[in-house]
Amino acid sequence: MLTELEKKVIAAIQGDIPICERPYQALAERIGLSEKTLLATLADLRRRDLIRRFGATLRHQKSGYAANAMGAWQVDEARVEEVGRIMSACRQISHCYRRNPTGAWPYNLYTMIHAESEEACWDIARGLAREAGVDQFTLLFSRRELKKTSMTYFPTDGADNRS
Numbered sequence: 001m002l003t004e005l006e007k008k009v010i011a012a013i014q015g016d017i018p019i020c021e022r023p024y025q026a027l028a029e030r031i032g033l034s035e036k037t038l039l040a041t042l043a044d045l046r047r048r049d050l051i052r053r054f055g056a057t058l059r060h061q062k063s064g065y066a067a068n069a070m071g072a073w074q075v076d077e078a079r080v081e082e083v084g085r086i087m088s089a090c091r092q093i094s095h096c097y098r099r100n101p102t103g104a105w106p107y108n109l110y111t112m113i114h115a116e117s118e119e120a121c122w123d124i125a126r127g128l129a130r131e132a133g134v135d136q137f138t139l140l141f142s143r144r145e146l147k148k149t150s151m152t153y154f155p156t157d158g159a160d161n162r163s
Helices: 004-013 023-030 035-047 077-088 118-132
Strands: 067-074 093-098 109-115 136-141
Touching (some): 004 035, 067 077, 077 109, 109 118, 118 136
Antiparallel strands (some): 067 109, 093 109
């Protein structure tokens, strides 16, 4: 069960985060809390696994990337964590996660690669493959960016906080 304070904090972070030197302070002030209280509440929600993560949504094309590719990698299960750390350390990678493979689709590790061209995405992928010792992979290129939305768990003032 969430407290009213916890609901207020979750509502504050489910929309756009201010782009400023102290975004949590700005969010806290917006909802009438101290930055310390907001951060302590978030830390407690995270500790209790009520919030697993939250992060930025990158609008690739608006960010200036002309090519974006989902890298699908076939990685030995014993090496998934190791390979994931290598790949997520690459500055051109915005996402890295594991999924269960299927009979027809053997890939179990996925990355989003962002670059100035499709060939640059392939170059990044080939470099990562060498570094991580992964032979089997493919790239799936974004052809069109669809509207991205975030979940709204606690609407504020009847407003839709989705981006």
